[in-house]
Amino acid sequence: MEAALSSEGASVSAGAAGSCSAAAGLDCAPPLPPPRVQPNSSKSSGQIISAAASAVTRRQSTVGPRGNSFDADTTLCTTIVVFSTCSPSSYASSSVIPNELRHSRAHLLLKNGMGGGKFTVMACGVLQCVVRSLAVAALVLASTSFAEAGVLFSTLDESINVAVEIQGQNVTEGPVNRVAKVGDDRLVVSWNLNSSLMGLGVDKNYVSLKLRLCFAPISQLERGWRKTNDDLHRDKTCTIVIANQKYTTDGNSTVWRIPKNVPGATYFVRAYATDERGQQLAYGQSTDQLKTSNLITIIPISGRHVTIDIASGVFSVFSIASLIAFLASEFAQTSNR
């Protein structure tokens, strides 16, 4: 349904866009057709709009993890459809320009310069079209419902114990963070249910366990895109996925090789216990409440390569050298004359 709508909308808009850009161009269009009454075109575009609107509201919108562009796809599709309300006849609508302006100096100036006062007519037609389609777009897209609020972190119990080690390094206590390198080092994350809560049925709804690498407060400073928010749908603290495991009462552990796209920062590990729908029920983390102890600093890759450095140098030299060569040859040419 979505695909059919968007392909139809796209082909209509391609036609409309083609005439749009031709209309906005200069000295290129043949004389405009006389203004047409547009009940037919507006009725069909109205049908498209209402169909799109109902499709949009029917769709369940969720704020998914990064990479889920559900709402954006819907939005773009609807926008394409909406822009198809621009019919070529709107440009021909001569009611836009009042009669006294037709003979105005500005109009004549443009007409003489541009090979047609049609530029002003077209410009006003484009303006009209733009304003109309944007108004419709705003109406349709306003009906896009947005995500429901998520679970609040402050309502979760801390019923999981999480411990993290860097494989191959001794466990150290102390003020200095442990250091791990991406690509080389592995984190051994082990978790289990808090022993004081065993057998009390606290974990009867826990289906899976999500392990996440989370930014420590020091790495969130001055970086609003990593901000902590009590609403877990908007929380950006724990965006890096370590593993998703099935929940077992005995606990489990995993060995995670730190991937190369992890940014350099200070982290701790958090585990969320979730039910079958993915709603968080409880959590555990490898640090204290203030998130200041037991942190891990991860050293990233720089992203630079020797080949890139060399290519960069070669291109720069080429740019300057070819400029100098060109100027020199032109100077030689003119001084030889």
Next chain:
Amino acid sequence: MSSNAEWQEGNSKGEPGSSLHGVTGREPVFQMTMATVGEQEATDLKGRKFALPVDSEHKAKTVRLYSVAAPHMRTFHLSWIAFMICFFSTFAAPPLMPVIRDNLGLTKGDIGNAGIASVAGAVVSRLLMGTICDLVGPRYGCAILMMITAPAIFCMPLVSTPVGFILVRFFIGFCLATFVSCQFWMSSMFNSKIVGIANGTAAGWGNMGGGIVQLVMPLVFDIIRRDIGSEKFTAWRIAFFVPGVLQVMMGLLVLTLGQDLPDGNYAELKREGEKVNDSFKKVFLYAVTNYRTYIFALTYGYCFGVELTVDNIIAEYFYDRFDLNLQTAGIIASTFGLMNLFSRPLGGVLSDVVAARWGMRGRLWNLWIIQTVGGVLCIVLGLTGQLGPAIAVMLIFSFFVQAACGATFGIIPFISRRSLGIISGATGAGGNIGAVTTQGIFFMSSKYTTEDGIMLMGIMIVACTLPVIFVHFPQWGSMFLPASKATEEDYYVSEWNKEEQSNGLHHASMKFAENAKSERGRQSPPRSKGQAVGVDQL
């Protein structure tokens, strides 16, 4: 009449600020001084016929967008594409900011500083570029600037610290001065009657580069990551070779295909300059003592400056606030810049249409209304929390902000005839300064979230557009005050002192004043001393 020819040849070497005469290009021209050369006679120095109808200076009288005929249309396309690629390079980092900020460990302050640096360099380079074009010609000016800043673009893949990032963006930003060479080149190639439209279209299409880059860079990044298999932190570096290579290629194209003047290149032509050299000191003085210069520099800072600021922040804003992926955020952000395809030219056209009926007062109201509505929409954008409405508001906001830029340059030519070049340059510089200030106040520290920053920017736009109320032309009035008994001649000739007037230096200004009577609007009777001198009686 030699003085006519002088005036029309406003951008020959020598006259201070003359390089920017074509920037606005709305200087009205006497019908009879644009002597038409028959197409059979119009040949350049090498005897080749021109493809377009030309005037006596061999400047084209019309613009044919679909043609690439040398020299006029080829120049048009070379210069707007060159300007567009410079915009592309300057704003190549913002759409990839979510990746770059993680790679380099940037804070909000670092990103803000880099954004400021990217537009700050152009404040100086735009002012210098006019002189360079006067001296060596726009072809060399444009090509040299592009090829000298290209190494800065190639340095971006090497950056590994925040300071390096800020420095590289600063040096890349110098290439925004191709705006001046673009406008200068157009005014050498196109007759004054149409140079306004040619310049407005080229400026608008060049500004589109800021939109196109938001589409292209995430796509290139994605292709490199998926198909070449690079890591994120390497892929963005490789992606930067695209703007760099484009800029070098364009610089070479400008050098090989470009031509300074319709008749040839500066070096090839013997220049016949019987120009009266104006005194730089005087021209500067009259620009600096005219309060309207400052008002329009301020207001341009809050339409063009806002456009530059939004180019810098909008992709990251959509990525962070609405949880989109990089490509989708880029597509949405690109629509802002792409609206320039028609919004900037339309702003100028609207100004002309309104002036035909209400004259200069109409132009002032037009500018004030468009820019204030833009400010209100900016406030709404900051307050909009849903994705769909935010896109819609952003689109409408972009139209108004860019139309305000076009409308501003509908008024600038009438502020002063003698100091037009410097005033135009000051306005352009004011645009960049506005961008620097806005980013510095609202988008640097974590004091304001980005959405609050956008909302406050909107309030600032409305506030900084209010000074338009105080712009008063004695001969035409202002927004709230009617015209006084003064005439256009009084206003424009007052820029010359008694001695200069006795030497006859003010004749061109007199003619300009005569043409400027169009700014009275439709219904006012002539108010000049004695009979109104008709065009055909001169």
